[in-house]
Amino acid sequence: MIEFDGVSKSYLGMRPVLENVVLRVKRGDFLYLTGVSGAGKTTVFKLLMLLERPTAGTIKLNGAEVTALDSRQTAFHRRRIGMVFQDYRLLPRLSIEENVALPLRVAGLPRVQVRKRTAECLRWVGLEERRQELVQVLSGGEQQLVAISRAMAFDPPVVLADEPTGNLDQNMAHTVMSLLQRINQRGTTVIVATHDLHLIRSFRARTLLIKDRAIHEVRLVDHPDSPFSPEAERSLGAVPTG
Amino acid sequence: MIEFDGVSKSYLGMRPVLENVVLRVKRGDFLYLTGVSGAGKTTVFKLLMLLERPTAGTIKLNGAEVTALDSRQTAFHRRRIGMVFQDYRLLPRLSIEENVALPLRVAGLPRVQVRKRTAECLRWVGLEERRQELVQVLSGGEQQLVAISRAMAFDPPVVLADEPTGNLDQNMAHTVMSLLQRINQRGTTVIVATHDLHLIRSFRARTLLIKDRAIHEVRLVDHPDSPFSPEAERSLGAVPTG
Amino acid sequence: MYFSYGIPRGLQSIRTDWRASIYSTLIIAASFAMLGIGVLLYLNVVHISRIWLANTTVSLFLDQGISAERRQAVLERVRADPAVIHAIEVSPQEGLSQLAGKLGADHGLMNGVDPANLPYTIDFDLSVDERANIRKIAARYGALEGVGEVVYAERALEKVRLFLLVTQAVGLFFIALIVLSFLFIVSNSTKLSLHTRRDEIEILSAVGATRSVISSSFVIEGMTLSGAGFLIALGIAWVSYQLIVAALIWNPATSALGERTLFFPLKMLLPAFAAAVLLGGAGSHISVSRMLRGIEG
Amino acid sequence: MYFSYGIPRGLQSIRTDWRASIYSTLIIAASFAMLGIGVLLYLNVVHISRIWLANTTVSLFLDQGISAERRQAVLERVRADPAVIHAIEVSPQEGLSQLAGKLGADHGLMNGVDPANLPYTIDFDLSVDERANIRKIAARYGALEGVGEVVYAERALEKVRLFLLVTQAVGLFFIALIVLSFLFIVSNSTKLSLHTRRDEIEILSAVGATRSVISSSFVIEGMTLSGAGFLIALGIAWVSYQLIVAALIWNPATSALGERTLFFPLKMLLPAFAAAVLLGGAGSHISVSRMLRGIEG
Numbered sequence A, B: 001m002i003e004f005d006g007v008s009k010s011y012l013g014m015r016p017v018l019e020n021v022v023l024r025v026k027r028g029d030f031l032y033l034t035g036v037s038g039a040g041k042t043t044v045f046k047l048l049m050l051l052e053r054p055t056a057g058t059i060k061l062n063g064a065e066v067t068a069l070d071s072r073q074t075a076f077h078r079r080r081i082g083m084v085f086q087d088y089r090l091l092p093r094l095s096i097e098e099n100v101a102l103p104l105r106v107a108g109l110p111r112v113q114v115r116k117r118t119a120e121c122l123r124w125v126g127l128e129e130r131r132q133e134l135v136q137v138l139s140g141g142e143q144q145l146v147a148i149s150r151a152m153a154f155d156p157p158v159v160l161a162d163e164p165t166g167n168l169d170q171n172m173a174h175t176v177m178s179l180l181q182r183i184n185q186r187g188t189t190v191i192v193a194t195h196d197l198h199l200i201r202s203f204r205a206r207t208l209l210i211k212d213r214a215i216h217e218v219r220l221v222d223h224p225d226s227p228f229s230p231e232a233e234r235s236l237g238a239v240p241t242g
Numbered sequence C, D: 001m002y003f004s005y006g007i008p009r010g011l012q013s014i015r016t017d018w019r020a021s022i023y024s025t026l027i028i029a030a031s032f033a034m035l036g037i038g039v040l041l042y043l044n045v046v047h048i049s050r051i052w053l054a055n056t057t058v059s060l061f062l063d064q065g066i067s068a069e070r071r072q073a074v075l076e077r078v079r080a081d082p083a084v085i086h087a088i089e090v091s092p093q094e095g096l097s098q099l100a101g102k103l104g105a106d107h108g109l110m111n112g113v114d115p116a117n118l119p120y121t122i123d124f125d126l127s128v129d130e131r132a133n134i135r136k137i138a139a140r141y142g143a144l145e146g147v148g149e150v151v152y153a154e155r156a157l158e159k160v161r162l163f164l165l166v167t168q169a170v171g172l173f174f175i176a177l178i179v180l181s182f183l184f185i186v187s188n189s190t191k192l193s194l195h196t197r198r199d200e201i202e203i204l205s206a207v208g209a210t211r212s213v214i215s216s217s218f219v220i221e222g223m224t225l226s227g228a229g230f231l232i233a234l235g236i237a238w239v240s241y242q243l244i245v246a247a248l249i250w251n252p253a254t255s256a257l258g259e260r261t262l263f264f265p266l267k268m269l270l271p272a273f274a275a276a277v278l279l280g281g282a283g284s285h286i287s288v289s290r291m292l293r294g295i296e297g
């Protein structure tokens, strides 16, 4: 479903972040994208969303090359991907409800349907009571929940979650991960970018590691403390736990 | 050194976040402030920084009541506290170096001294090579490091770090926590707000829990997986690990 | 698109960021006010100088020894002419004393003149619309039986024409400059306020809004603010106008002038309002589109 | 404070957010241009009408049968007067033909006039500065030996005075409106651009900057942008002025007018530039201070 072929990305005048990356994600996959700070996790998501363009290579979603899309098609392409941004990217002066409704409203859905779907998404993250509050006064974790809720609103075939639990308490993180797993079981492709090995340990899944500008598959091992081989663990810069 | 007496805070027209909070922090303490999302961790920091005013009660730093400070004194008060904001609060169009130098420059320090101190702070977080890059193009974790670096710049007697490792990989998080411990050993009072129990587990210290609008001391227990008593663990909404 | 998203979102934006909306509206209002004041001043200067400066009195010198009936007939003929206003008959005696008056301090010169040598004259003025045709009209009356010479201040007319020409040329040049400044102010304040909302536009784009959807709410916002600015400016211009006219009329020396002033006619205001609204919408649309092209790379 | 932080940071801000700086500068420039155009137009209308419309020719009618020496003495006395320009002696014959010329079509009336009855006259004009004193000067010359009557167009002078009065009153009213609009535009665009930088101000405040330090960089920025806007507007006004003057001079009918026009004198421009710079700084300072009070609660 998602195919990166020989994708390279270097930001203007900088050394490359990704080089000749190959990635295959099948419909209905659930996977982690991990790597140290600045490895390029967010960049991979931005490339897929067409928020950045690759310097080289092709990116395909459902067999269609995304870099060839025009402005209008880009908008439709983005509706097929729900992204939880690392910095949330919410409109601070709108209410929780309005932020979650945004993708539905700009797509021109009828008002009743928007309201129904929005309420549903807010219920999942436990914010339906507070839907009238302005986003700008929310705590960090609450904003993250709104961002997660918005990414689900369109019920998109692909969800990209960039560090979705970084500001959540363990209980809420657990709720969110269960939610992601549940929508994954209904057929949604889910990619979670994270450097939280404890998260991966709790909700094991296929894990990709960005290292030295390339994406590697990480071998999972059956160890209670770390899901990774010692080698992978070292690349992640993880310190021994416990 | 830091004293909260009967401090309450309710944001305009909302139910109270903190009620009748009493808090004593001694000079040179290192402590964690924890609690679920929206418990009020950031609010405590904002009150201490005078970014918000308490609805009731008094807050003292070094015996001086902070709520009585005028505009000019407030500025000097803030120079005594280095805060790592949860949302970083960097100026995106300035370079890494300029952001870190900001507190020093607005305090009117001579240029040479500013440069020297900035370089030092950046070295601690490993960003001295990239000091010319604009903050707006940095990855989430890199921005967090800049925010941490800026909080240290003034070498303040108090450092408040709000979720300082939420976007860092384990290795970087370890570096930052060691750094905080090191400055604490030199006499700086450090308070870290976090909901990451794994962090508390790795770097054990006195822990305060915000629950039901009040601050409670958490009893630490000697258990390899959780530093808390089962009761405290439950209040934190932690799910059993491992 | 406009009904489901653009209009509600545009109006909401105005409400939620009311400070910025007020700032923008006041900038637009002040620019419209400057523009309106310039145009109004120009219209009035041209209008009033056209009426007042043009001395279009025509004198028909009747033949010496003309019969009283014929004189009467010519007078009636003149009075019946729709192009003519204020026609009067002037006897030789009256003519002489008028002339002495015209000469002012030089009136002593007229002592040697005998009124018997002077003809009867018929003096009349032309209605404002017919003043341009003064030559033709003079020729027509010159051909009339009983009319000797036809005299009108051709040189004065030339002067007025020149005055109007200069006023119009300089005035239009300045108005062009004002219009340019106006467009600059409005477009740059639109750009300024949108520039700061780049984030919002990026977010909308990231959640799958097409360019036209994104632009729609900004277009509504721009139209509303521009329309509001226009109405405020109109209010300012109207009040100023009333104050000035009242002041002019209050002074006896200028009251006639005050009564001749013009305000914008309604049939000019309605299209201008529509233009203001469209301008606001178009400006926002262009700015947003340009910004979107920048964002999409 | 200004040297270690305000100036470098203010200039850096202009550079890093150059788009917003350009927008603000152009808004300010266009407002200054409108203001400058208004003032320039007003100055020139008053100036030129003062010179041109005031017909201050004074005629001294010398006594009948005055000696040639005395005539010469009076003429010399007049020519030596610093208030006097263009003094000429007019013989009775010349006077008569001039009068005939003035009468235009009525010149036939002069046929019966004998030049022998007419006196010699001395006609002169008053320098622009002395025109207000015409009455006193006329009285002075009336008392001179050999001078019979002193004549000047008192009525025409009244008309001009009225015209100037109306022009000045209406003009000043409009200029006041333009100045108000100008201040509105500049202050609101300052507020608009600062409004969007609330974040920056909050961050500065949070890292321990005092109000005056925070304001310093914005003051520098405001002064620079306002000064730049002023200079751009000055350039526009100067080019427009040159174009109009060239057009006026090019046309023979208006060339004399063109030569009499004024541009802003340097001694007016320097204080105006200083005022513009101060205005920009003060506006920014006020806006930032108000915002800071809001932030600090």
Ligand SMILES: Nc1ncnc2c1ncn2[C@@H]1O[C@H](COP(=O)(O)OP(=O)(O)OP(=O)(O)O)[C@@H](O)[C@H]1O
Binding pocket: A011, A012, A014, A017, A035, A036, A037, A038, A039, A040, A041, A042, A043, A044, A086, A195, B136, B137, B138, B139, B140, B141, B142, B167
């Ligand atoms: N627009 C940009 N221009 C220049 N460099 C950029 C830009 N965006 C990102 N980078 C750089 O590219 C590298 C990868 O960034 P990216 O955001 O993909 O990292 P990441 O893996 O998401 O890191 P983190 O875990 O800290 O969020 C970083 O070094 C960053 O500084």
Ligand SMILES: Nc1ncnc2c1ncn2[C@@H]1O[C@H](COP(=O)(O)OP(=O)(O)OP(=O)(O)O)[C@@H](O)[C@H]1O
Binding pocket: A136, A137, A138, A139, A140, A141, A142, A167, B011, B012, B014, B017, B035, B036, B037, B038, B039, B040, B041, B042, B043, B044, B086, B195
């Ligand atoms: N300016 C404000 N106006 C109104 N409510 C606010 C404001 N700031 C915070 N709140 C509310 O106060 C509560 C506590 O917020 P705070 O940011 O202190 O939580 P927190 O403990 O830091 O949470 P997190 O771990 O998610 O960052 C939240 O419910 C939040 O919505």
Ligand SMILES: [Mg+2]
Binding pocket: A041, A042, A043, A086, A162, B139, B140, B141
């Ligand atoms: Mg990232």
Ligand SMILES: [Mg+2]
Binding pocket: A139, A140, A141, B041, B042, B043, B086, B162
């Ligand atoms: Mg918080």
